[in-house]
Amino acid sequence: MLTLYNSLSHKKEKFKPLAHRRSGQKVKTVRIYTCGPTVYDYAHIGNLRTYVFEDLLRRTLALDGYRVKQVMNITDVDDKIIKKALALRKPISAVTKPYTKLFFGDLEKLNIEKVEYYTPATANIKEMVALIKKLVARGFAYQGEDGSIYFDISKFKSYGKLSGLDRRELKSGARVSADEYGKDNAQDFVLWKAHKPGEPSWPSPWGAGRPGWHIECSAMSMKYLGETLDIHAGAVDLLFPHHENEIAQSEAATGKKFVRYWVHGEHLLVEGQKMSKSLHNIYTLRDLGNKGIEPLAFRYLILTSHYRSKLNFTWESARAAENALNSLREFLRHPSDNLVRAQAAYIRNYEKKFSAFLNKDLNTPEALALTWKVVRDVKLSFKTKKELVLEFDKILGLGLAAVKPLELPVKIKKLIAEREKLRTYKQFVQADGLRRQIELLGYKLEDTPGGPVVS
Ligand code: AMP
Numbered sequence: 001m002l003t004l005y006n007s008l009s010h011k012k013e014k015f016k017p018l019a020h021r022r023s024g025q026k027v028k029t030v031r032i033y034t035c036g037p038t039v040y041d042y043a044h045i046g047n048l049r050t051y052v053f054e055d056l057l058r059r060t061l062a063l064d065g066y067r068v069k070q071v072m073n074i075t076d077v078d079d080k081i082i083k084k085a086l087a088l089r090k091p092i093s094a095v096t097k098p099y100t101k102l103f104f105g106d107l108e109k110l111n112i113e114k115v116e117y118y119t120p121a122t123a124n125i126k127e128m129v130a131l132i133k134k135l136v137a138r139g140f141a142y143q144g145e146d147g148s149i150y151f152d153i154s155k156f157k158s159y160g161k162l163s164g165l166d167r168r169e170l171k172s173g174a175r176v177s178a179d180e181y182g183k184d185n186a187q188d189f190v191l192w193k194a195h196k197p198g199e200p201s202w203p204s205p206w207g208a209g210r211p212g213w214h215i216e217c218s219a220m221s222m223k224y225l226g227e228t229l230d231i232h233a234g235a236v237d238l239l240f241p242h243h244e245n246e247i248a249q250s251e252a253a254t255g256k257k258f259v260r261y262w263v264h265g266e267h268l269l270v271e272g273q274k275m276s277k278s279l280h281n282i283y284t285l286r287d288l289g290n291k292g293i294e295p296l297a298f299r300y301l302i303l304t305s306h307y308r309s310k311l312n313f314t315w316e317s318a319r320a321a322e323n324a325l326n327s328l329r330e331f332l333r334h335p336s337d338n339l340v341r342a343q344a345a346y347i348r349n350y351e352k353k354f355s356a357f358l359n360k361d362l363n364t365p366e367a368l369a370l371t372w373k374v375v376r377d378v379k380l381s382f383k384t385k386k387e388l389v390l391e392f393d394k395i396l397g398l399g400l401a402a403v404k405p406l407e408l409p410v411k412i413k414k415l416i417a418e419r420e421k422l423r424t425y426k427q428f429v430q431a432d433g434l435r436r437q438i439e440l441l442g443y444k445l446e447d448t449p450g451g452p453v454v455s
């Protein structure tokens, strides 16, 4: 059974999806919402760490037999996008379309599975307006003198429960119209921004304008997944204000619990600081490629640390990850056979352990270490090791199934088999003769605990 650390309760909790308890369906569905990218530039590898962690969560749920229904929004209208479009003197779609495409390209390179729904903000304005209307009708939102609509945090009694602000005095009445701000600025936040010249806008009962960032996720998650979600994930920087505001908007509108498990991943750091555009310390997958680090090596690097630990990116650690991944591929490239036949229960134990590690709040470092233990286990045949490693890779997602074994000519295979037979009868001198023959034909032979390896 999966246990997940819930940021709302500050505890690890046993995971049970809602649909399971309610409808008694055979295949249990888990409904997940994950905050997606703002498509005004390349995703940096900090962003990508978060999407890989969410992919691991999704794959672990599938391993546990759940059907996953996941939504990711694409923020395709916001201040940064508008600024860039204005500078280019082009419509916002000229900025968002190419970067959305590049984003999907990055996901593919990292073997991140496609989720069920990717949905752009601009395709859901109607739902956002409807949600804001509800909040106005219920007395949780009001129009400011600037014409924008704000959420009144003083009306939502548990405001701040996710980020711990509920224990502080809040500045109700003061307003913030930016989408991103710090904890010191906990004020009424904007739901609908009144139109400004040069900005794209949509009609609404409060005049032309555009949605704030936070309302986007509440409207889209509830549209696709219903009023109560099983899991909502993102990186820790979204706890406040974004997720706090999502809770306020959604629960104020429905009167129901919005999210049952809040799951947050830690940041990717560079030299001890969060990787972020504003600190000018970002790398993209292209930067990694320029230094000879392939995307899947970066995925490997992510697996080496727990998602709730900070991961400090260095070129040295990236190269070490690349080497480790290549060693796994080398292992699969050189089939060997020995006469070891492990008991079914012994093999099953590896499978159980692997699943137990992941179910322990996604412990990927231990799952990865176990994969290496399989590779090195002298009690397992190559065939069994390969089966186990490829099975594990359905979760790890390192693309190992694509590694083709080195095809040896029939003549070499025969010589190896003959040599193995001689060795079992302890006829080592003759066996050495066959080794020389193999080597004269241009192959290197190495006897390993798992059997002979020819390359
Ligand atoms: P953005 O495109 O800025 O909206 O961010 C997309 C996702 O990346 C969000 O879930 C952020 O929380 C996450 N994120 C941003 N910076 C980092 C970082 N340095 N490490 C991990 N995740 C990050």
Ligand code: ZN
Pocket: 034, 035, 036, 217, 242
């Ligand atoms: Zn969001």
